[in-house]
Amino acid sequence: MIKIYNTMTRRLEEFKSLKENEVSMYVCGPTVYNCIHIGNARPAIVFDTVRRYFEYRGYKVNYVSNFTDVDDKIIKRANEEGVSCEEIAHKYINAYFEDTKKVNLKEEGMQRPKATDYIEEMKDLVKSLVDKGYAYESQGDVYFQVDKDKDNYGCLSHQDVGNLRSGARVEVSNIKKSPLDFALWKKAKEGEPSWDSPWGKGRPGWHIECSAMSGKLLGKTFDIHGGGQDLIFPHHENEIAQSTCGVGGDYAKYWMHNGYINVDGEKMSKSLGNFFLLREVLEHYEGRVIRFFVLGAQYRKTIDFSDTELQQSKTGLERIDNAILRIKEKVKDGAKENGENLEELKVDVETSREKFIKAMDEDFNTAQGIGVIFELVKKINKYCDIEELSENGIKYLEMAESFITYIMEEVLGVLLKKDTENLGNLTSELVEFLLEIRRKARAEKNWALSDEIRDRILKMGIKIKDGKDKTTWTL
Ligand SMILES: [Zn+2]
Known part of the structure; x- marks a missing residue:
């Protein structure tokens, strides 16, 4: 039984899918105006692993993660480079795939919608909100009126509208009715991409994009919505308001948020200037090491990003590589008559499988799951020290090898080295x-x-x- 910590209820909950043996999952993807940094790589790796684990446990996963390809940042970048927004988006979507391929994201069978392909759905949703009285048009913009949803708004971030209102900056604006109201549709400005709408030419706001795409591809109620912790408010809060008020349904049943990445004790962020692009880190570490490093912590925990930590992940991963290589050598050496049977190892593999599932069932605790693999590696090294092994001994070593390889590569997505020739720097x-x-x-x-x-x-x-x-x- 899989348990998930739900940000909405702040509890560890038993996961029950809407459809038997199927999981529908939406994860907010990047705004494509730059190469992704390691902070964007974390949700990509974490939710790819969540998907893989559900599949390991027999679920079919409908996984959707978007590209935001129309946004202020993209427009700014396009103007700086003197090219169109489409060109910027195209360039950085390609860069995204180039970089994330190296951390082994499973693209097969997942959907990656681009916001600009769903403008009609966004307009329909905005129109429905206006028609139902949840949104209003003002000087060519359309805003969601938070007060109209005051009983529900704040449910995810556990804040109430009254407190939010007193904490909000008093904006000098005669466009919005309240500073809490957020844009669903933005009036076109000179030189910006725009689409015709009942409110004149304009473009969608960021929040409405995810509501429209998830609704279209997964339905008005789906199982899991994920993303980085920084998206809880206002992005996810606004998605909930738009979708539940606009189309009904519960929107997402389980909300999963991954923790931050710290550098020298400070949150990694673009504004602090202490962020690293994934491709920069890839110049120094293999993608599989970066992935192993990210999964070395349970996804809700804060990760400390440093050379020392990455180096430790590298050494750890090589320890697993090496155990597999030792098994291969033993197999090559062949069985000896009167060699050891290694009956214990057979039990060890079974116990490891159970322990791994137990760890991962408990809110995808990859840190503990990896710990289980290390325990088994330690035992394998001990068994491989035995000079002579029987046919059974060899058979059980191979069993351990296929268990570890499957868990590492298919479930955790961390590829192992298959031969000694490529063993990191230590050739x-x-x-x-x-x-x-x-x-x-x-x-x-x-x-x-x-x-x-x-x-x-x-x-x-x-x-x-x-x-x-x-x-x-x-x-
Ligand atoms: Zn989103």
């Missing part, structure tokens, strides 16, 4: 070369040199083990 070739020199030294009974090489290799964090006729090494 195996170099290690093999050192071991070869050491073999020669031993053959010549040069024990001092042989021990020196062993000690130096040990210092680099590589363990070596002298077997009967060969030396093996592990990280």
